[in-house]
Amino acid sequence: MPAKAFVYTELQASVPFTDVPWEKLNAAIAAQPGFVDKTWLSGLGTHSVGGLYGFASVDDALLYCTEFFPALARDFGVAQTTRVFDNQATAEASAAMDAPHFGGKITTEPGAFVYTEVQVAVPFENAPWRDRNPVLREQKGLLSKVWLSGHNTNSLGGLDAFDTVENALDFALNDFPKTAAAMNAAYYTRVFDARVTEAASRGLNSPYYL
Template sequence: MSANAFVYTELQASLPFADVPWDKLNDAIAVQPGFVDKTWFSGLGNNSVGGLYGFASVDDALLYCTDFFPALARDFGVAQTTRVFDNKATAEASAAMDAPHFGGQVTAEPGAFVYTEVQVAVPFENAPWQDRNPVLRRQKGLLSKTWLSGHNTNTLGGLDAFDTVENALDFAINEFPITTATMNAAFYTRVFDARVTEAASRGLNSPYYL
């Protein structure tokens, strides 16, 4: 089963990943309708907990965001963030950046992930990804990029896999703000330590690991 939609989640919690009951949660997540895979996230510097999920359809993704995940946040007693993305429009752009959900081969395991989202409404077919991809290819330490286009919002963003936390931070802090300034738009960036979540991600078929 292929992933035709993505879900981004993040809990407003500070919990070292070693203390997250991910094995129990993996069992519950794996049986959700349309679930394909999950890459776990642990917030660098704040220990937030979240992930990027693949679902078979947008409807399955929306069900997860309106039913299962809010109940999970209530169990933790924290606020939460969810986003839904339709993969169809971004498939070509993501495949061109070696995104593992779109046929890209993992040649090195990630040390960090960067999630980005820009506060614009641009249908992805009008997004200048053909110009942006070559620039991203020159970004130090970038392993792959999965482009994201917001369901019902057309926000632009992505999940970028980096070889090290240091290179991920350089991109999030120094490089990405330059890009968004040219767009005259506010933006959202998050950096996640991919090393501490490897076992949990492997347990839910994350395609980012060898």
């Protein structure tokens, strides 16, 4: 079942991933309506806990964000962040960047992920991704990119897979701020250690580890 929507989540918690009961959580997450896959995310230096999920439809994604995940955050006693993205608009752009959700193949397992979101409202058909993709392909250590376009917001962003934490940090700290400045927009970045979440992500069909 192909995913037609993505969900990004992050709990405002500091929990080393070795202490996360991910096997129990995987069973509950996999049972949610329309669930396709999840890549677990563990915040570098913060130990926040979250993920990027695929769902069969935007409605399934919204149900997860309005019912299951808020209840989970209450159980943990922490605030939370959720975002919903309609991946149909970004499929061509993502496939061109070897995104494994769209048939792309990466030959190296990721060492880190970078989540980005720019505070703009640009329908994705008007986004300059054809100009941006060749520039991104020159980014040191970049393995793939999933473009993200906010449901109801048209924010622009993505989840980028890197070979190492060092290259992910270089992108988040040095390259992406220049991109946001050129757009004259505030932005949001997060760096995640992909090594510690590999087993949990494999358990939920993450396409980065298949």
